[in-house]
Amino acid sequence: MSDQPKASGANLLGRFWGEVRHFWKPQPQAEFDFSEVRAKTPAPVFWLFGKTQSGKTSIIRYLTGAEDAAIGNGFRPCTKTSRIFPFPTDEAPVLTFLDTRGLDEPSYDPAEDLASFDAQAQLMIVTCRLRDFAHGGLRDALRKIRTVNRRRPIVLALTCLHESYPQRQHPQPYFEALPETLAIIEQQKIEFAGLFDAVVPIDLTKPVEGFEDTEYGGAALKAKLVEMLPTAYRETLLRLDGMNAQFKEQYLKRAIPVIIGYSTLAATAGAIPIPFVDLFVLPSIQVRMVKALADASGSPGGEKRFLELSASIGIGLLARQAIRQVAKFIPYLGSAVGAGLAYSSTYALGRAFIEYDQAAHAGHAPDAETVKKIYREHVQKAETTWAKPGARI
Amino acid sequence: MPAAAKLRIATVAILMLAPFVFLLGAGLYHIWETGYTFMAWWPMALCFLAAYGLAWQWTRRKTTLLMPKAKIDAPNYWTDRDREAWAVVQVYSESVPPLAADDLSDMTRYAADAKVLVEKVAAIYRPGAKDPFGHLTLPEILACGELVAADLAELVDKYVPGSHALSVNNFKNVRKAVDWYERGRNLYWVFSAILDPVRAGAQILATKAGLQTTLKQVQNNVLTWFYTTYLQELGRYLIELNSGRLRVGVARYRELLAKKEAPPAEAGAPDVTVVPDPTATGDRLITDPNRITIAIVGPVKAGKSSLVNAIFGEQKAGVDAVPLTAAATRYDLHPVGFTPLSLIDTAGFGHNGAGDADVVQAAEVFAKSDIALLVVPARSAARKPEVEFLERVRALFAKRPELRLPPVVLVVTNIDALSPAMEWSPPYDWKDGRRPKEESIREAMEAAREQFAKGIVDAVPVCTAHEREYGIKDELLATLANRLDEARGVQFLRVLHAEASADKTRKVIGQALNAGKEAMKLLWQNAQKPR
Numbered sequence: 001m002s003d004q005p006k007a008s009g010a011n012l013l014g015r016f017w018g019e020v021r022h023f024w025k026p027q028p029q030a031e032f033d034f035s036e037v038r039a040k041t042p043a044p045v046f047w048l049f050g051k052t053q054s055g056k057t058s059i060i061r062y063l064t065g066a067e068d069a070a071i072g073n074g075f076r077p078c079t080k081t082s083r084i085f086p087f088p089t090d091e092a093p094v095l096t097f098l099d100t101r102g103l104d105e106p107s108y109d110p111a112e113d114l115a116s117f118d119a120q121a122q123l124m125i126v127t128c129r130l131r132d133f134a135h136g137g138l139r140d141a142l143r144k145i146r147t148v149n150r151r152r153p154i155v156l157a158l159t160c161l162h163e164s165y166p167q168r169q170h171p172q173p174y175f176e177a178l179p180e181t182l183a184i185i186e187q188q189k190i191e192f193a194g195l196f197d198a199v200v201p202i203d204l205t206k207p208v209e210g211f212e213d214t215e216y217g218g219a220a221l222k223a224k225l226v227e228m229l230p231t232a233y234r235e236t237l238l239r240l241d242g243m244n245a246q247f248k249e250q251y252l253k254r255a256i257p258v259i260i261g262y263s264t265l266a267a268t269a270g271a272i273p274i275p276f277v278d279l280f281v282l283p284s285i286q287v288r289m290v291k292a293l294a295d296a297s298g299s300p301g302g303e304k305r306f307l308e309l310s311a312s313i314g315i316g317l318l319a320r321q322a323i324r325q326v327a328k329f330i331p332y333l334g335s336a337v338g339a340g341l342a343y344s345s346t347y348a349l350g351r352a353f354i355e356y357d358q359a360a361h362a363g364h365a366p367d368a369e370t371v372k373k374i375y376r377e378h379v380q381k382a383e384t385t386w387a388k389p390g391a392r393i
Numbered sequence: 394m395p396a397a398a399k400l401r402i403a404t405v406a407i408l409m410l411a412p413f414v415f416l417l418g419a420g421l422y423h424i425w426e427t428g429y430t431f432m433a434w435w436p437m438a439l440c441f442l443a444a445y446g447l448a449w450q451w452t453r454r455k456t457t458l459l460m461p462k463a464k465i466d467a468p469n470y471w472t473d474r475d476r477e478a479w480a481v482v483q484v485y486s487e488s489v490p491p492l493a494a495d496d497l498s499d500m501t502r503y504a505a506d507a508k509v510l511v512e513k514v515a516a517i518y519r520p521g522a523k524d525p526f527g528h529l530t531l532p533e534i535l536a537c538g539e540l541v542a543a544d545l546a547e548l549v550d551k552y553v554p555g556s557h558a559l560s561v562n563n564f565k566n567v568r569k570a571v572d573w574y575e576r577g578r579n580l581y582w583v584f585s586a587i588l589d590p591v592r593a594g595a596q597i598l599a600t601k602a603g604l605q606t607t608l609k610q611v612q613n614n615v616l617t618w619f620y621t622t623y624l625q626e627l628g629r630y631l632i633e634l635n636s637g638r639l640r641v642g643v644a645r646y647r648e649l650l651a652k653k654e655a656p657p658a659e660a661g662a663p664d665v666t667v668v669p670d671p672t673a674t675g676d677r678l679i680t681d682p683n684r685i686t687i688a689i690v691g692p693v694k695a696g697k698s699s700l701v702n703a704i705f706g707e708q709k710a711g712v713d714a715v716p717l718t719a720a721a722t723r724y725d726l727h728p729v730g731f732t733p734l735s736l737i738d739t740a741g742f743g744h745n746g747a748g749d750a751d752v753v754q755a756a757e758v759f760a761k762s763d764i765a766l767l768v769v770p771a772r773s774a775a776r777k778p779e780v781e782f783l784e785r786v787r788a789l790f791a792k793r794p795e796l797r798l799p800p801v802v803l804v805v806t807n808i809d810a811l812s813p814a815m816e817w818s819p820p821y822d823w824k825d826g827r828r829p830k831e832e833s834i835r836e837a838m839e840a841a842r843e844q845f846a847k848g849i850v851d852a853v854p855v856c857t858a859h860e861r862e863y864g865i866k867d868e869l870l871a872t873l874a875n876r877l878d879e880a881r882g883v884q885f886l887r888v889l890h891a892e893a894s895a896d897k898t899r900k901v902i903g904q905a906l907n908a909g910k911e912a913m914k915l916l917w918q919n920a921q922k923p924r
Contacts, residue, residue, distance in 0.1 A: 051775040104775040132773060134692035134743030160772065163810050166858060167817045208829065210815030 034091060034265065037281065041268040042232035043261070045096040045120045046225075049142065050127030051135075052104050055159030058204035059125060060085065060097050062218045063225075065244045065253055075099065079112050088254075089292055092261035092285070094240050096120075103138055110141040114148055122233055123225065124154040126196060130184055131163045135191065142195050153228040156196035157221060158188055161203040162211065170203060170216045177201070198224050236264055238390035251358065254296055259350030262289035263343045263382070270342025286346055290353050297357050305365070306356050313368045315349060315375045344382035351378040465625045470653070470882025474794040475632050478517045482628025485510060486621045503623070510628055518635040529634065536643045537634040541626045548622055636795050638886070640893035652683065653885040684725070685880050686735045687873070688758045688799065691768030692779060693741030696806035699857035700768055701738050703865045721758060732877065737762060743778055752782060756789040763880040763887065764873065765801045767849065771808045771837045776844045783848040795890055797883045800876050803852040804869065805841055808834050809861060819863050823854055850876065 046063075048056045060071050064087045071085060078084040081102025086093035098117050102108040126142065128135060146154065162170065164181040171177055177185070185201055202217030222241065226234050243256045262285055269281045287307065294303040352375040359366050366374075385391050424433050467479050489506065511526070519528060526534065633639050639646055689697045701724060721740060727733040739758050742751035759765055769779055783801065790798045809817045811833040823834035834854050842852050851872045855864035873880075 051773070053772060053774040104777040106778045106781050129772065131694060132770070133694035134741065134778065136744050137778070160810075162814055163772070163807065166809050166861070167815055169815075205814065206812075208813050210813045 034281075034285070037265060037269045037272075037285075038092070040272075041092075041265050042230075042236050043093050043096060043264060044122055044225075044229055044233040044237050045098065045117075047098045047100070047117055047121035047124040048127065049100050049124055049138070049145075050103065050157075051129075051132070051138065052101075054127040054129050054132070055157065055202070055204065056097075056099060056125075056127050058159070059127065059157065059202075059221070060087075062204050062215060063222070064088070064095060064257065066257075079116050081105070081108060082113050082117070088257040088296075089261055091288060091292065092258070092265040094236060094257055094261045094264060103141065106137055108137060108141055110144050114145055118149055121152065122230060123228055124152060125225075126154055126156045126192075127159055128156065128188065128192075129160040129163065130158045130181070130188065130201070131160070133187075133191065139192065139195060146195060153197045154195065155221070155224055155228065156188075156192055156199045158185060158199060158201045159203065161201055161216065162205070162209075170211060170213050172213065174213075174217055174220060175201060198228065200224050235389035236260075239264075239385055242385065242390040251297060252354070255293055255350070255354050258292050258296055259289065259347055259354075262286070262292070262350065263346040266346040267339040267343035267386075271339035282342055282346075286349055289346060289350055293350060293353055294357065297354075297361075299357065299361070302357060302360065303353070306353050309356075309368060309371060310349065310352070310375075313372050315352065315372060340383065340386045343386050344379050347382035347385075348375045348378035351375075465622075465629055468882070469878060470797065470885045471632070472636070472794055472797050472886070474517065475636060478514050478632050478635070479628065481513050481517065482510065482625060482632070485513060486624035486628065489617075489620060489624065506624060507627055510624060511631060514628060514631040514635055530640070532642060533634055533637075533639045536639040536646065537630045539643050540630045540633070540639075540646075541623075544626050544630075545623060548626075549619070637893060638795075638889045641889055645892070646889070649885055649888055653881045684733045684735050685764065685877065685884065686737065686762045688755075688762035688765040689736060689738045689768060690755050690758065690765060690782075691741055691804075692770075692773075693744040695741060695768045695770050696857050697738055697741060697768045699859075700766070700804060700806060700855070700865075701736055702859070703855070703857040703862045704736065704869075721754075742782060752785045752789070755782065756786045759786055759790065759799060760793070760796065761887070762799050763884040764876055765799045766804050767801050767845075768804045768806055769841065770810075771805045771834075771854065772810050774840065776841070780844055780848065783845070787848075795886065797886055799883045800850040800879050801848060802869075802872055802876065803841060803845055803849040805837060805852060805854045806857055808837070808854045808863070809856045809858060811837055817856075817861060819856075821863075850879075 048059065050056050057068065057071055060066070061068060064071075066074070066087060074087065075083045075085045078098065082098060082100045085097040085099065087095045087097070098113075098121055100108075100110075100113055102113070124145070126138075128138075142154070161177075161181060162168070164184055165171075165178055171181075181201075185199070189199060200217060200221045202221050203211070203213075204216070204218055205211050205214050207214055222237075226237055229237060240257060240260050243260060244253070247253055247256060266282055266285045269285060287303075290303040290307060294300055352371050355374050356366055356371055424430050467476060471479065515522065515526075522528070630639075633646075641649070689700060691697050705724070705726065722738045724736045724738065725733070726736070737758050739755060740751075742755065767779065767783065769776060787798060790796065811830065813829055813833075816830055818830075821828070821831050821834060823831050823838065826832070826835075838852055838854055842849070845852075853864060853869050853872050855869055856862060857865070
């Protein structure tokens with residue numbers, strides 16, 4: 001009992017010293033526990049609830065822009081009857097999908113999933129093939145979940161609409177549905193009465209299926225999700241979406257979510273109104289981001305030279321450290337400024353690395369001035385999106 | 394036969410045979426006299442050798458007999474329990490010690506072995522029961538005896554030449570004839586030894602080693618075949634007896650069996666009647682052995698009613714976007730060139746969760762059907778509820794071991810929705826084709842087969858959408874036709890048991906009435922007689 005405070009005090013001192021050392025000499029493989037920061041980060045967690053092949057993967061594909069293989073590989077087991085897909089990285093996810101797989105078992109009991117997901121998930125997406133009426137078991141489980149937390153919104157996504165009008169194109173514009181389709185939708189609404197807050201009929205198909213509109217109802221679903229998410233989470237989703245929409249290049253499509261993930265994480269860390277915490281945490285987040293980007297672009301280890309360069313020219317967080325710390329001492333205002341700055345500097349650093357990496361791949365690594373210029377450009381753009389999520393920059 | 398007659402017959406026979414005997418002796422003497430003995434001996438020796446070789450070959454193993462294999466094939470309608478009992482019967486029938494000719498007429502031997510067999514079979518159907526006949530009725534037991542006797546008579550008539558004229562004494566005399574043959578031959582040895590001692594010595598050795606034992610073997614062979622067949626026939630009908638299938642009486646049993654074996658009914662005009670609620674009209678049709686009843690089960694909205702429509706080729710069932718089938722609907726039809734069919738369209742399960750009521754209901758329908766179609770949509774990969782449904786139905790059936798579970802044919806519907814969804818240009822060669830749709834269908838069928846494994850006997854992909862019907866007329870009906878034999882077996886058991894339990898009371902009353910009628914008739918006739 002008497003030794004306890006002393007021991008933890010020494011521990012704290014040790015950790016502090018470790019962080020200081022870290023700060024002076026950032027290591028690419030620096031170990032830092034982000035879980036606390038991550039828990040506070042407003043990265044939406046969607047609880048997908050539906051039978052196998054009811055269109056869950058299509059929704060993930062649509063919302064993230066990731067490929068099927070990446071989604072398949074990204075999933076890892078969570079509870080006995082569920083799995084989790086943090087997108088794009090496990091460390092700094094922008095969107096997280098929880099997939100209940102046990103629903104195909106007639107004896108599925110949602111108790112375990114409830115215990116582990118209830119606190120995490122802000123929104124449930126129930127997927128149901130339009131013409132599938134064998135949902136008794138699913139509804140029983142859903143009812144239990146709904147009883148525990150009535151405030152979490154449930155969006156009922158009615159999928160595979162084309163099964164109600166086989167071998168015909170989707171009626172345009174959305175949602176000029178055929179009478180028989182509308183009748184089944186009404187029937188499903190009655191079946192699920194009291195178990196959802198919004199219904200969105202969608203049909204997200206792969207090009208091979210032969211539909212002209214492969215994202216039929218996708219925009220409506222996204223709008224509904226944005227509308228139903230809590231404010232902070234809504235902004236994260238919008239930011240990702242705004243960015244995703246802008247780029248066609250594959251390498252950017254892969255990298256941007258990673259950057260947004262780490263930038264959002266940095267923003268959360270930056271918003272913590274305790275001085276010096278972010279002093280250690282933020283550089284570590286940025287180093288991790290650059291490493292993750294290098295891994296994703298297929299040049300692991302390629303981040304080393306860039307980190308040395310950015311440390312020497314003072315881009316990233318090092319340059320503005322002092323200002324941020326001062327700002328933070330002013331309550332409320334301080335944290336907001338801290339979050340925005342942490343976000344934009346992390347974002348810009350990520351973008352600078354990508355340009356650097358692309359050029360390096362092409363055989364001519366840009367010089368310090370160019371890197372600095374790119375960085376400043378993106379800081380400004382990022383500040384805009386921070387203020388107006390979803391804005392195009 | 395009077396002794397005088399015997400003497401006369403013997404005299405005639407001897408007189409008729411005497412010239413031949415003389416010729417035999419004279420011929421032998423001539424051969425010896427002319428010195429051709431050596432040359433004549435060889436063909437004769439070769440004949441003996443060939444006879445010996447063949448006889449040895451045909452009797453080498455107990456199973457490859459001169460007589461057909463004493464093995465009755467298990468009827469295809471037998472349940473697992475029947476097959477278990479059959480295995481016991483076969484082991485026992487093959488383990489009986491070889492029979493001597495004298496035993497054949499020994500009735501105690503038959504009775505003793507029959508008793509053992511009765512107990513062995515009864516132990517499977519009534520484990521632990523003290524009296525193996527306790528639960529059976531007298532007519533049943535008599536029916537069993539009658540059937541065994543009739544079958545055995547038919548078999549012997551078919552396989553034993555001249556059996557219609559053979560008496561048990563004849564069988565004994567055959568053995569005596571063998572003895573006489575030996576005696577006569579010994580006499581021949583004595584003579585030939587005098588004439589040619591060296592050669593005769595060699596002949597004696599050869600014959601003693603081979604032919605004599607071979608002859609005995611052939612004889613034993615026939616006897617063992619007869620006895621084993623007797624035991625197997627007995628075992629077979631003991632199985633029928635114990636499983637309660639003889640309760641309908643010999644005549645009806647034979648009649649139903651004949652219907653089961655009959656070829657599909659001749660082509661009739663399509664005749665369709667719809668019975669909306671089979672529970673209201675009772676189960677009259679269920680015992681109609683001329684009809685094959687098909688249960689259509691599956692999750693709600695899987696396309697069961699559409700399948701019925703597609704089979705009818707016209708809009709009969711209420712196919713709508715909402716689940717309409719409340720309980721079960723029966724449709725009777727007589728497709729051209731096919732057996733009359735009854736389709737029972739059941740309510741889908743899974744609408745309100747995997748409730749027990751769904752399963753019990755489906756099991757009820759199963760018990761009234763000869764073949765079952767499990768309908769699942771192609772696009773749904775979540776088949777766990779359906780697989781479990783089948784398992785539970787099977788478990789319920791296990792409680793009624795006297796019945797057979799109808800063969801389950803998986804019908805994968807809505808194949809038009811498979812990838813690429815926009816395309817629909819049949820015909821599709823889904824087994825070997827290379828088009829994307831064909832590959833999708835193949836994948837879906839393989840996945841389904843894997844999921845249901847042994848629960849299903851066949852899987853057929855179909856499209857039941859109006860005016861896009863595919864796979865119904867050709868593939869599904871062909872599959873059903875292939876399973877018709879099995880279905881008839883299921884039906885045979887079902888009808889037998891249904892009739893036996895339904896007729897029990899009616900029969901008692903009928904017998905009482907008949908007895909009364911006979912008594913009245915006698916009285917009337919007596920009264921009519923002029924005195």
